[in-house]
Amino acid sequence: MDxxxxxxxxxxxxxxxxxxxxxxxxxxxxxxxxxxxxxDNVQYRWKTEDGEEKTVIPDASINCRTKVRxxxxxxxxxxxVMEVLSPSTENYDRGEKKELYRQQEIDxxxxxxxxxxxxxxxxxxxxxxxxxxxxxxxxxxxxxxxELKIIHFPNLEITFxxxxxxxxxxx
Numbered sequence: 001m002d003x004x005x006x007x008x009x010x011x012x013x014x015x016x017x018x019x020x021x022x023x024x025x026x027x028x029x030x031x032x033x034x035x036x037x038x039x040d041n042v043q044y045r046w047k048t049e050d051g052e053e054k055t056v057i058p059d060a061s062i063n064c065r066t067k068v069r070x071x072x073x074x075x076x077x078x079x080x081v082m083e084v085l086s087p088s089t090e091n092y093d094r095g096e097k098k099e100l101y102r103q104q105e106i107d108x109x110x111x112x113x114x115x116x117x118x119x120x121x122x123x124x125x126x127x128x129x130x131x132x133x134x135x136x137x138x139x140x141x142x143x144x145x146x147e148l149k150i151i152h153f154p155n156l157e158i159t160f161x162x163x164x165x166x167x168x169x170x171x
Contacts, residue, residue, distance in 0.1 A: 014114045014167040025158040035064040082110040
């Protein structure tokens with residue numbers, strides 16, 4: 001047996017803080033609804049356009065289709081996904097994951113960068129050929145922080161300051 005031990009770096013505390021901030025703010029607002037917010041402890045399994053089966057674990061998701069699952073794996077899509085950038089995952093989050101989310105037609109995709117303190121908000125729409133595409137809706141920074149909103153859940157609120165609270169702490 002060929003056993004290989006890999007040294008995997010865990011997420012930075014700031015990365016986890018943004019996820020916890022988002023989930024805790026949204027969780028309270030979704031109580032007694034048919035939708036749930038999840039942190040990076042659930043996974044989704046889908047088929048890609050070329051038929052390959054893929055499993056992903058988003059940093060945060062809002063899912064209103066929670067009936068179809070096996071254990072902690074959902075087989076249906078969430079309506080919202082947020083990824084918090086890390087140096088080791090940025091290319092994957094901006095590339096392969098974003099493409100998979102587009103193929104699955106997830107309504108809204110946020111890329112949160114705790115280091116730059118900004119959020120890129122992508123909205124799914126369809127091009128003239130009827131193909132799903134992500135369009136950059138807005139980039140939220142300190143200067144326009146009051147524009148932060150979840151497009152597809154207009155009754156849910158999280159402020160820029162709530163999302164990035166305590167990311168500057170010394171760990």
